[in-house]
Amino acid sequence: MDLGSESLRLRIKQLLEKPGNGNCADCKAADPEWASYTLGVLVCHTCSGLHRNIPQISKVKSLLLDPWNSSELEFIDSMGNNAAKAKYENIVPAFYYCPTYRDCLLLKEQWIRAKYERKEFMCVERQEAYSAGYKEGFLWKRGRDNGQYLSRKFILSEREGVLKYFNKLDAKEPKATLKISSVNAAFQPDKIGTAHGLQITYLKDNSTRNVFVYHEDGKEIVDWFNTIRAARLHYLQVAFPGASNSELLPKVTRNFLNEGYMEKTGPKRTEGFKKRWFTMDDRRLMYFKDPLDAFARGEVFIGSKGNGYSVLPGLPSNIQGNHWLYGITIMTPDRSFLFACETVKDQKDWMAAFQLIINRPMLPQEYAVEAYFKHKP
Ligand SMILES: [Zn+2]
Numbered sequence: 001m002d003l004g005s006e007s008l009r010l011r012i013k014q015l016l017e018k019p020g021n022g023n024c025a026d027c028k029a030a031d032p033e034w035a036s037y038t039l040g041v042l043v044c045h046t047c048s049g050l051h052r053n054i055p056q057i058s059k060v061k062s063l064l065l066d067p068w069n070s071s072e073l074e075f076i077d078s079m080g081n082n083a084a085k086a087k088y089e090n091i092v093p094a095f096y097y098c099p100t101y102r103d104c105l106l107l108k109e110q111w112i113r114a115k116y117e118r119k120e121f122m123c124v125e126r127q128e129a130y131s132a133g134y135k136e137g138f139l140w141k142r143g144r145d146n147g148q149y150l151s152r153k154f155i156l157s158e159r160e161g162v163l164k165y166f167n168k169l170d171a172k173e174p175k176a177t178l179k180i181s182s183v184n185a186a187f188q189p190d191k192i193g194t195a196h197g198l199q200i201t202y203l204k205d206n207s208t209r210n211v212f213v214y215h216e217d218g219k220e221i222v223d224w225f226n227t228i229r230a231a232r233l234h235y236l237q238v239a240f241p242g243a244s245n246s247e248l249l250p251k252v253t254r255n256f257l258n259e260g261y262m263e264k265t266g267p268k269r270t271e272g273f274k275k276r277w278f279t280m281d282d283r284r285l286m287y288f289k290d291p292l293d294a295f296a297r298g299e300v301f302i303g304s305k306g307n308g309y310s311v312l313p314g315l316p317s318n319i320q321g322n323h324w325l326y327g328i329t330i331m332t333p334d335r336s337f338l339f340a341c342e343t344v345k346d347q348k349d350w351m352a353a354f355q356l357i358i359n360r361p362m363l364p365q366e367y368a369v370e371a372y373f374k375h376k377p
Contacts (some may be wrong), residue, residue, distance in 0.1 A: 006270050011073050012063050016042065020082035024049075026112050026268050029101035036060050037072040039088075039116055040079025044101065050109045054117050058136070073316075088115040090122055093131060095233040095252060096226055104187045106195055110222040126278050129219075130226035133158035133234070137220070140213040141165065142192075144294040149214075154224075156180075157242050158231045163200070178202040178211075180235045184281070185228045185253050188212075196221045200228070201281070207284055208296050229253055254283050258353040259291075263340040273323035273340055280353045283366060300330070300337055301373035302354060304362045308333040311354040313347065330354060 004306040014020060016032075024032045025041035034048035035041065036058040043051065043060070051058040063066065094100065099107035120126040129135075135156045139148040151167045152175075164174035164182055182203035190196050198221055215221040236248045240353050246341070257280040261272035264338075265288065276287040276297065283303065286296035303309040314340055315327030324340035328345035341347040362370070 008068060011354065012068075012076060015073065015077055015080075015116045016063075018077075018080055020085070021080055023081070023103070026082055026103040026115075027099060027103070027108055033063050034060050035063055035076050037076055040076045041081055041084045042076070046101070046105075047108060047112065047147060050105075053109070054113065058084040058115050058368075088119070088121060091124055092121045093127060093129075093226075093230070094249065095229040096130070097229055097253070104189050104195075106218050107187060107222065110218050113219070114116050114222075116329060123290060127225040130230055133231070135224065137215075137224075139165075139215055139221075141223070144291060147292065154213075156224075156227050158232060160236055161231075161235065163202075163231075176211075179241070180231045182229075183228060185225055185231065186255050187225070187351040191259070201372065206369075208284065208299065210279070210292070210294055212292055225253075231372050254282060257356065258349055260346060261342070261350075262328075262346070262350065264325075265319075265338050267335055269319070269338070272321040273338075278339075278350075280350075280357075282368065283357055284353075299373070300332075301370050302330065302357050303332070303366070304360060304372055305358050307370070311358055313351060326356070 012073065013320060021032070021042045023030055024044035024047050026047040029044040029046070032042040033045050034043050034045060034050075034051075038057065039051075039198060042063070048060045049061075051060045061072075061243065081316075097107065101113050108368045114120040118126060119125050126129075130347070136156075137154060138151045139154050141152040142149055153169070155165075155174075156163045158180070161180045163178045163180065165176055168174040178308050179202065183200045186199050188199040188200075189195050191197070192199065192214065194214050196216070196218055198213050200211040200213065201208055202211075213221075213224075215224070221276055232252045233248060236243070236251055240248065253369045259279050260277070261275055263275050265271065265273050273314050276289065277291040277293075279286045279288070279296075283301055285300040285302055286299055288296055300326065309330045312331070315323075315329060316336075319327075319338065324342045326341040326344055328339045328341065328350055330337040330339070339350070341350060
């Protein structure tokens with residue numbers, strides 16, 4: 001039986017007001033306008049599109065635009081987002097990355113599939129792909145200098161505390177060994193130019209290296225990501241005994257605070273401004289000639305207000321030469337760094353990222369990083 005439009009609107013309003021239903025069941029976006037009437041959850045527009053890819057599991061309709069009958073609404077009412085979470089997210093491992101609406105489509109899609117299609121969080125045996133402390137397999141890796149993607153064997157071993165990859169199939173020695181202690185991983189589909197693109201960064205001799213990889217299968221690359229997260233959490237638990245998971249989880253993997261092109265000038269300011277790709281990773285501002293370069297051309301450490309760091313909009317008045325209009329000056333205890341942004345919005349975003357870091361007091365281990373940058377040859 002179809003409901004009359006008045007009583008229908010009322011029923012839906014009541015449904016949305018129930019605890020948990022005010023945000024998308026999958027990505028937490030506010031005010032979901034769609035619902036899965038086979039799973040009994042309320043979801044946002046983006047997630048409803050992902051539910052459509054698993055029609056054998058989930059059938060979705062628009063709460064406002066589609067016709068509804070009583071039994072469908074009754075079922076959604078009897079489940080709802082909180083009960084669905086208790087059922088489908090019963091045992092999500094602490095390290096497992098639960099995406100939000102800010103994340104890329106791949107992470108959301110695999111989260112939805114992991115929950116409802118593969119039911120990975122209802123049964124611990126289904127989590128072995130990323131919980132075993134060891135994973136090996138082939139990934140397409142971008143060549144360091146030629147930019148060509150080639151299939152390479154990767155091994156992650158928690159026991160050895162490393163992620164390594166091999167160039168030749170029969171090679172005994174890995175081409176590179178990345179210490180888990182310094183590894184970060186972040187999905188970068190736009191930058192890498194493929195929906196499954198994962199950027200892995202690590203420190204070698206205190207400078208940052210980038211490895212760009214992908215896998216054709218979305219599940220496989222997200223499994224790699226969560227395997228890296230598991231290894232990172234277990235490493236941090238040993239390195240910082242007594243720290244709670246909620247303190248450690250933000251350190252497991254980090255999304256960059258900001259990324260994009262700015263112009264910069266050197267300390268002598270005689271060469272003029274050069275356009276570079278900048279990445280703000282916590283307190284490290286790195287710059288590259290190309291976004292997909294294997295290593296940074298240079299890095300600037302950004303400390304805290306209390307240690308003599310500050311950021312100002314604009315450039316000193318005596319600056320010569322052509323440059324983008326919207327300047328930023330970062331003062332450090334040693335020198336000032338000058339940057340120019342193409343748009344007001346870029347300037348605002350970069351200022352906000354720098355300010356965030358400068359306003360945060362420094363941690364003891366960050367002083368060692370600062371000292372390294374100060375005495376860098
Ligand atoms: Zn959503």
